[in-house]
Amino acid sequence: MFGNNRLPAFHPGLTQSRIRDTTTGNRLWFPGVRSPPSESSPSDSDPPNDQLPLPITPEDLYDTPMAPFNPYTYIRCPCSELNPYAKRTPDVTAQGLSRAAQDDDDHTFDPRAARSNYSLYPLEYLSFCEDCHQIRCPRCVAEEIVCYYCPNCLFEVPSSNIRSEGNRCTRSCFQCPICIGPLAVNHVETPPDPNQLLSPDHAASSHSGSYLLSCSYCNWSSTEIGIKFDKPNSIHMQLAKLRNGGETRLTAKERKERRKEQGGGGGGSNNGQGEEDLDTLLDMETQFANLKSFYQNQLSDANGTGKAGGDASAALGNLGFDAPASLSRIMSLYTGSSSLHDKKSKSRPGTMREALAPSEGLQLASLDETSAITALQDFESTTGLDAYSSTASTTQLQSQTPYLGASPLHGLTRFTSSLRPIPYLLRTKRSKRCPQCRHIISKPESKVTTTRFRIRLIAGNYIPTITIKQLIIPGLTPPPMPNLPPDTIAPLQPAQFVLTFKNPIFESVRVTLATPATTPGRFPSKVTILCPQFEIDSNTDVWEEALKDNNTSSASTSTSQQNLSSSTGPEGGPGRKRAGTLRPGTAGGASLAGEELGPEVGKVWEKGRNWTSIVIEVIPASLVQTAKRDGKGPIKEDEDVLEIPMFVRIEWEAEAPEDEIMPGLSGAKGGNKDGGKEKRELAYWCVLGLGGLRGRCKRGFVCGRS
Amino acid sequence: MSRRPPRGEYIETDTGNKVARKATLVGTQNIMLGGKTVIQPDVMIRGDLARTIPPAQSAGSSGPANNTAVAIGRYCFLSKGCVLRPPGRMYKGVFTFMPLRLGDHVFVGPGTVVQAAQIGNHVHIGGKVVIGEFAIIKDYVKVLDGSVVPPNMVIPSFSIVAGQPARIIGEIPEGGIEAFELRDLYKTVGNNVQPTAS
Ligand SMILES: [Zn+2]
Ligand SMILES: [Zn+2]
Ligand SMILES: [Zn+2]
Numbered sequence A: 001m002f003g004n005n006r007l008p009a010f011h012p013g014l015t016q017s018r019i020r021d022t023t024t025g026n027r028l029w030f031p032g033v034r035s036p037p038s039e040s041s042p043s044d045s046d047p048p049n050d051q052l053p054l055p056i057t058p059e060d061l062y063d064t065p066m067a068p069f070n071p072y073t074y075i076r077c078p079c080s081e082l083n084p085y086a087k088r089t090p091d092v093t094a095q096g097l098s099r100a101a102q103d104d105d106d107h108t109f110d111p112r113a114a115r116s117n118y119s120l121y122p123l124e125y126l127s128f129c130e131d132c133h134q135i136r137c138p139r140c141v142a143e144e145i146v147c148y149y150c151p152n153c154l155f156e157v158p159s160s161n162i163r164s165e166g167n168r169c170t171r172s173c174f175q176c177p178i179c180i181g182p183l184a185v186n187h188v189e190t191p192p193d194p195n196q197l198l199s200p201d202h203a204a205s206s207h208s209g210s211y212l213l214s215c216s217y218c219n220w221s222s223t224e225i226g227i228k229f230d231k232p233n234s235i236h237m238q239l240a241k242l243r244n245g246g247e248t249r250l251t252a253k254e255r256k257e258r259r260k261e262q263g264g265g266g267g268g269s270n271n272g273q274g275e276e277d278l279d280t281l282l283d284m285e286t287q288f289a290n291l292k293s294f295y296q297n298q299l300s301d302a303n304g305t306g307k308a309g310g311d312a313s314a315a316l317g318n319l320g321f322d323a324p325a326s327l328s329r330i331m332s333l334y335t336g337s338s339s340l341h342d343k344k345s346k347s348r349p350g351t352m353r354e355a356l357a358p359s360e361g362l363q364l365a366s367l368d369e370t371s372a373i374t375a376l377q378d379f380e381s382t383t384g385l386d387a388y389s390s391t392a393s394t395t396q397l398q399s400q401t402p403y404l405g406a407s408p409l410h411g412l413t414r415f416t417s418s419l420r421p422i423p424y425l426l427r428t429k430r431s432k433r434c435p436q437c438r439h440i441i442s443k444p445e446s447k448v449t450t451t452r453f454r455i456r457l458i459a460g461n462y463i464p465t466i467t468i469k470q471l472i473i474p475g476l477t478p479p480p481m482p483n484l485p486p487d488t489i490a491p492l493q494p495a496q497f498v499l500t501f502k503n504p505i506f507e508s509v510r511v512t513l514a515t516p517a518t519t520p521g522r523f524p525s526k527v528t529i530l531c532p533q534f535e536i537d538s539n540t541d542v543w544e545e546a547l548k549d550n551n552t553s554s555a556s557t558s559t560s561q562q563n564l565s566s567s568t569g570p571e572g573g574p575g576r577k578r579a580g581t582l583r584p585g586t587a588g589g590a591s592l593a594g595e596e597l598g599p600e601v602g603k604v605w606e607k608g609r610n611w612t613s614i615v616i617e618v619i620p621a622s623l624v625q626t627a628k629r630d631g632k633g634p635i636k637e638d639e640d641v642l643e644i645p646m647f648v649r650i651e652w653e654a655e656a657p658e659d660e661i662m663p664g665l666s667g668a669k670g671g672n673k674d675g676g677k678e679k680r681e682l683a684y685w686c687v688l689g690l691g692g693l694r695g696r697c698k699r700g701f702v703c704g705r706s
Numbered sequence B: 001m002s003r004r005p006p007r008g009e010y011i012e013t014d015t016g017n018k019v020a021r022k023a024t025l026v027g028t029q030n031i032m033l034g035g036k037t038v039i040q041p042d043v044m045i046r047g048d049l050a051r052t053i054p055p056a057q058s059a060g061s062s063g064p065a066n067n068t069a070v071a072i073g074r075y076c077f078l079s080k081g082c083v084l085r086p087p088g089r090m091y092k093g094v095f096t097f098m099p100l101r102l103g104d105h106v107f108v109g110p111g112t113v114v115q116a117a118q119i120g121n122h123v124h125i126g127g128k129v130v131i132g133e134f135a136i137i138k139d140y141v142k143v144l145d146g147s148v149v150p151p152n153m154v155i156p157s158f159s160i161v162a163g164q165p166a167r168i169i170g171e172i173p174e175g176g177i178e179a180f181e182l183r184d185l186y187k188t189v190g191n192n193v194q195p196t197a198s
């Protein structure tokens, strides 16, 4: 289960920014959204073309207006170190580590540093290279595309098609240009004749087709741009031929044929006017074709009549856009074929003239905006709405794909009424390689519809998970301050947190923790780990547990509850020990005799099958007071969250590999062998997000930001 | 779930389903439960909306001789107040409902309305979500709270989806697929559950 089912996605491929949930003030992982989500409820009448921030946590979704702060642990990938793949000396003593962490500010990891946003990850985003014995993150692994597929029809697209057809689905998968929802192929409301529908290839002649694309989310339909289709399949191909309004457009092939008919092969019209006139509006494809043939002719002319130019101006002219050499280079860039004139023209400097007519690709910009203005005025007078709402939003324009039938530059659409359906962008399945040793650390099955992995080395199978819970002992923990907003930790008052480490591996591990005595930054909170060194038992009886789980499928509920207690680990159950004394399975914080004993320094708080919990004590800084006294200025982003950098070192003894000493091992692994066993070690920084500090940015509270 | 439910709130079936007495299951003969599924109070399942047109007469339909309206796999968790409703459409000129199928380990959040055609295995649907008619959600998909998945939308595996209308906003990382497992959640609900610290 997800600890927090509201946690928005973290997407490593996009801008990473840890934004806040405005209702809780929590820091959240969210892709590329910098502006906080609006606090208004999602049912507020957003215009359909308004694709502003996703409604992450509208307040009306929750019973309580203030959802609790969810403590988190982010782990730092070693790739953000200055010299990530250099060997490190593995034998740093625990005291040395903590001293280093405490004394040397340069070595204390600051989770609020600007760079840290790019190296801190939730555990599930991290991989693990078994050969390097090191954590790997989405930022440092090398990805390789296994296959391309359409997210709508789920068909795989061969990579050769990507090169020729582009990275969009060329079947019938389209998204709504207005709201981005999926479009469905439907019959036109009044089907003309059922007999005609049965024969799909009936109406290739007429442009008034019988099918349309329609959005069932916002009710947009392709008839709004005057487009209907003759058959319900290969919509992509049909749409490419149709301009808005339903007029057909010549395909490149058809144009070529037509040009042939007009004579002169690829371009007999390089001397000025063709039959087209200067006012002719060329679409992008025609213009490109005309320009291309014009320049090809120019090149061949230049080669034929090349002036013998040995002077300096000719040499300079060789670099200009009008020089044959540069021209042929540019053309080979844009046409993808190496021009046949290439070799010859290199040695022939000279200049050429530019296109003069539409037949040569000259397109005069139409600066006359009266039609646009009229359209705006008409919209206002007919609908009574603000004309602004008839214009396309930036998001809508960005999601439009270039349409070769559109007229260039000044003809580009700015009205929602002329937006075209968006063919689905293909998605990929990708494998990942270790950046250092190049071994594959993740490889999905190549079939689109399977979810299995051939290789999947995830950090969660190698390093302990850390869960955080505030420790509240009745009678010992001071009651929360009355005027404190929920989820904030009282300033200048000791607060204790239980950190539970769960061991995923089959060997018992020894954990050594270190934190700086005070958190880095302008508002230092004091931190003490009461038990910085401890062991976690191995994760041996997973099979036993799995078997038990299967056996109880028909057994009574009482036995299944026994399993629950052993498998849910820290949450309760038999076999859990605290400070050496056995306790019956009760919830932490329940009032048992002897429970009032607080945590002791140097002692483990609780221990279970493959988990150990310890206590960390913090004395949070007060943002308000410090800010006033020292005049430190406004509170910056994230300063109002209590984040504690913690250095974790885990050591264990593993079966030594039989054949070889690991190639390319980084410092994370010790080498001394001991009767088939080998000492292993892994060390990394992590960040514990414990809670909000008083004065965090929230309605009615001290806030430095506007 | 901080409050402990009163004793006997759930009916526990032989196959381990835990169905709240306060849940509304209409047309139970058309509702298939795979086992070990939790149905919380105020959940409504519309088994009565069975298809009125027999399935396509393609020979050898191997499925259960069915008029199943809602099929639910194992270890699903239907939170308080969610609604499962088979989708309906015009088919050859007649309106008919079509079955709604849920795979294994499907979590449906509180207040969510599901009218999908198919929801795969290991799918997490948040609270106050609307899954439109005939939507298809593949395996390992997370739909965030408040999303509105438009009708007919197909959501491929390992997608994170949000927004109104919903769209893919991210991917489930490799290490995130264990979190879809609902066995442990199943054990936290029922009549004789030991209280756990929450
Ligand atoms: Zn990395
Ligand atoms: Zn497609
Ligand atoms: Zn739409």
Ligand SMILES: [Zn+2]
Pocket (backbone or CB within 6 Å): A129, A130, A131, A132, A133, A434, A435, A436, A437, A438, A439
């Ligand atoms: Zn490696």
